[in-house]
Amino acid sequence: MFAYISRRLGMMFVIVFGASFMAYNLQAYSSNPLSIFGESTELNKDFLIAKMIRDLQLDVPPPLRYFSWLRGIIGGLWGDFNLGLSRSDIPVSEIIGQAIPVTIRLVITATFLAIILGVSVGMITAIRQYSRFDYVMTFISFLLFSLPIFWVAVLLKEFMAIQFNDFLVDPVIHPVGIVITALLFGFVIAGFVGGKKSGFFSVFGGAAIFAGIVLSYLSASRWFIEPSLGIFGVTFLALCNAVLVIQLISGVENRKGIYAGFGTAIAMAALYYPLQLLMSASASFLNVIAIFAITIAAGCGIGFIVSPIDRRTYIRIGLFTALLSTFPIIVDRFLREFSEYMNSDAVGRRPIPTLGQANDLLTPEQLNNYWIHGLDTAVHLVLPTIALTLISFAGYVRFARGSLLEVLNMDYIRTARAKGLTERTVIVRHGMRNAMLPLTTILVNDFAGLFGGAIITEGVFAWRGMGQVFNNAIRNYDLNLFMGVFIISAFLTVMANFVADLLYGVVDPRIRIRK
Amino acid sequence: MKAKLALRAMAASATAALVVASLSAGVITPAQAATQSTVTLLSTGDITSLNTSTADGNTSYNSTVGSLTGMGFSYYNSDAELVMNTKFGSMAVIKKAKNDFQIKYTVAKGQQWSDGTPINAIDLLLTHVVCSDKYSIDAGLGDPKDKKVVPGFDSGCYGGTYGDHVVGMPSISSDKMSLTVKFDKPLPDWELLAPGPSPVHSIVLMSEGKKGLQSSSVNQEAQANFLRVFRAKSTDRLKAMGTVWSTGYDVTKVDSSTNPLLLISNGGFIVDKFTYGSSMTLVRNAKYSSGPAMKTVNPINTVVIKIITDNTAAVQALRNGDIDVYYSTLPTANDRLTLEAMPNVKTITKIGAGAYSHLDLRVSNAAGEKDTYTGPFAGTSQKAKDLRKAFLLATPRQQVVDTLIKPVKSDAAPLDTQFSFYGTAEYKANTAASGVAEYSEGTQAQRTAKALAIVQKYYSTASDTNAPVKLTFAHANTTLRNAISKLIIAEVKKAGFDVTDYASADLFGLRDNRNSKYDVIMYGYGLNAISQSNSTGNYRSDGSNNVFGWADDKLDVILKSLEGDILTAKEITAKRLAADKIIIDNAWGLPLYANPTIASFNKELKGIDPAPIGSVITWNFFDWSY
Secondary structure, X not given: OHHHHHHHHHHHHHHHHHHHHHHHHHHHHHOOHHHXXXXXXXXXXXXXXXXHHHHOOOOOOHHHHHHHHHHHHHHHHHOOOOOOEOOOOOEHHHHHHHHHHHHHHHHHHHHHHHXXXXXXXXXXXXXOOOOHHHHHHHHHHHHHHOOOHHHHHHHHHHHHHHHHHHHHOOOOOOHHHHHHHHHHHHHHHHHHOOOOHHHHHHHHHHHHHHHHHHHHHHHHOOOOOOOOOHHHHHHHHHHHHHHHXXXXXXXXXXXXXXXXXXXXXXXXXXXHHHHHOOOOOOOOHHHHHHHHHXXXXXXXXXXXXXXXOOHHHHHHHHHHHHHHHHHHHHHHHHHHOHHHHHHOOOOOOOOOOOOOOOOOOOOHHHHHOHXXXXXXXHHHHHHHHHHHHXXXXXXXXXXXXXXXXHHHOOHHHHHHHHOOOOHHHHHHHHHHHHHHHHHHHHHHHHHHHHOOOOHHHHHHOOOOOHHHHHHHHHHOOOHHHHHHHHHHHHXXXXXXXXXXXXXXXXXOOOOOOOO | OHHHHHHHHHHXXXXXXXXXXXXXXXXXXXXXXXXXXXXXXXXXXXXXXXXXXXOOOOOHHHXXXXXXXXXXXXXXXXXXXXXXXXXXXXXXXXXXXXXXEEEEEEEOOOOEOOOOOEOOHHHHOHHHHHHOHHHHHHOOOOOOOOXXXXXOOOEOOOOOHHXXXXXXXXXXXXXXXXXXXXXXXXXXXXXXXXXXXOXXXXXXXXXXXXXXXXXXXXXXXXXXXXXXXXXXXXXXXXXXXXXXXXXXXXXXXXXXXXOHHHHOOOOOEEEEEEEOOOEEEEEEOOOOOOOOOOOOOOOOOEEEEEEOOOHXXXXXXXXXXXXXXXXXXXXXXXXXXXXXXXXXXXXXXXXXXXXXXXXXXXXXXXXXXXXXXXXXXXXXXXHHHHHXXXXXXXXXXHHHHHHHHOOXXXXXXXXXXXXXXXXXXXXXXXXHHOOHHHHOOOOHHHHHHHHHHHHHHHOXXXXXXXXXXXXXXXXXXXXXXXXXXXXXXXXXXOOOEEEEXXXXXXXXXXXXXXXXXXXXXXEEEEOOOOOXXXXXXXXXXXXXXXXXXXXXXXXXXXXXXXXXXXXXXXXXXXXXXXXXXXXXXXXXXXXXXXXXXXXXXXXXXXXXXXXXXXXXXXXXXXXXXX
């Protein structure tokens, strides 16, 4: 094991060294920093050119210049790590140090959402292979897969920011709009839900009527400028969560499971008002953690009481129901701050921005208010997150679908069915778990890729993350900055591959690392 | 019963009142609500430094900030005229001899830096330190032209007119309010050499390691200290200040922990917050008095600069009110249509004096060229000259403007001179007389036929279907340039020119490598000052932008005089006309068009009036209000 790891680490070192040498030279030879003087009519142009040659060592051939850059990296061995200065004389490490958190903030929610949604939808399509739902999802995922993100971003900004903000001036949905949206919603839901033709129409009608009622209520109550979930919304969502969790963990035929799940959902509703005490304007992140601790404790407690037999199962039901149902409670708190946020001086009644990382005009008081500050971050994140999720969602759907289909055709699945296990157990315990194995590799790599940033998304939403730093480095012939981003991405990619290989050995007993 | 009814009526009217109130609340437009005292500007590139005098810090993005935080002797207005800022001070030539040219700069009394320190002539001295090569060498700060070592003050000003001609040390009057600088000869454009004020006391304090604002006596002592150090040329002290000046202002973050000494300003605003690559917030400078007074009704108290590199994103941000002012020097017809359709903004299109596009033809070898240029345009023979002329005659300038520029600026026309600004009186007079009119006479079909006739003199087989003259046409690989080259190539083909299109990813590398890979090149020139000597370096036989082998003794004399003599406006016009005539006579090239610019801004915002040069949007921040 030790030999294996050290051999892999040695290879990583060689790869990163070779890749950085090539990248440095390719970039140095392909760009000409002096070209910025092409259009210049400055009187001291000759001096400025000579100065740039001196500052960037342009008189040293790139393969040799590489080593003066490398010296800064190797200096890390004795604590003198130095990525050099950018063209604007700012230390590269400082620029990258600021860009990494921005990138992570931008990409992490979208990545999690895409993974969770993509993998679950993918697995459902596999279970219902060649059903209407499968076809609809296959169509949607290919559609999303082929959309260019800059175009998606333009549409999102137009409809979800500009038009939505205009709509907020008088947030009443036109009756025709309600009818069309309701029909569309019914159609989509009916497409998702499988079944026979008669089933299609009843689901379609039910969903359309439900959507129509909800939209009419939202419109009439001016919900969009004073949004909240309220205790009813929170309870409703908690019950939905309970159904989902019960279905996955114990199955609806298990009565004790229903008690645990619904019991927890009702406890959530009961906790709604008491928890508000923890969510005052002076709250902090610690309060949120405390809320999660309380709700999870309640969920586990209910699971514990329900039955002394098979306790772990019911505790799990309680735990997951509580965990999922806490989000609506917290979202509700943020939403109730929306109207104040929207009417504040900094926002000027146009709450959804088309770009940017944060509102520059928030007062210190607003910044200290956890809910307002959080809401500000959220409204800035909403469009890029949707864009990123839509684009990367499709890949996960296809991958998870293929992976689960392959597993379901395995002999051990047939064996499991033959020994009389319920279909739920076969799929959840034996199918899904094994289908997750090949996903490990792409997940680990995707997380390493996070640090490389999302060049186009960051550009169109004006976020200065790693992607934009990289892009600017190329456009401004900023070799040190370019290499700074490159070396981090290269290192993380190689590292991720290594970690994925190790993890694979851990999660899959069939693969054991050679001695 | 009655009481119940009254209650019900009250409840009903209260509800009605509430409904009315909530409805009217909904009608408030964004600009009326509170963001009213803020202007959000767009920066299409990074703000990297609060010091715009270092070579790295001298970018238009940093200058935008500089124009809000600093006022000096002059600024460009929206008519591209240099306006003297008498609130800050005045300048005058006090001696004008052949080898003794003195200018006196007087700082107006009663001005203060934002920390309350009085502004005086000592604050002008830093220009000498960062622009005079001799001072840098004498004070032991290093030779700015050294090939290895960076000088103490890493300035981008060395090697220019100031450094080349300044004599001795500038002298300061006894009341410390005026500064006299001596030069070795009369300098044209001397107004442009005016030193900019710098808060020298803060540089002294920071070089001593001070981290916060100091008392007024400490500040004034530091200011006086700078004068002593400056006069004594104390190497160590100057070097410490040089480090602060060269790198201390290159920040990636400004917040409450930033040393306030870095942010001292005499402009309308002070930098308050900054996040690298994202945005900068500036707040009003309460002690501002170095320029025209700011508006008092609905004034602007905060300026935010958002960094948005993506053009479409910027346009949509304007529509959503995320920015208040949008500006582009490379607008497309599509941009204009989108902007003009927006209900919340006002759009202005202009012809920018700052940049223009032109065609240059090779003539002979450039200095230092490795191979020999032997293309059809080579040499001063009649044949080469005629072919060049034929090529230019067949170039469809009007068509280029009609197809690509007019959709952006409907009254655009081809640019006819390399020297005068589009639309000025001088421009009209000179272009009527320079002979350039030949290139717009008649229709393009007639001009092309004329060109073909010239080509046929040397290539008898040439016809509108047979193009015997082989050429290579180089230009940058951008959508606009490719579209222009397509139009030109199609038209000159009818005059006998078979042109190979060469869209280069590194056009200036190609141009400056001094090789013979092309015969015609198209690109733009940008100007950052309007001066007597502007663009002379492009045509002088030894000019740094002249890599085409153009050489004409008479032209060199004229350009030298434009660069070196103080001339009257009439003389300048005459010399420019003479220069234009020579260039047109030799058929070295033709200007194509002056680049249009577009500015769109929040309808509610008053006073935005983009200048074609200088700090385009921010030059008149004092006129802004809602």
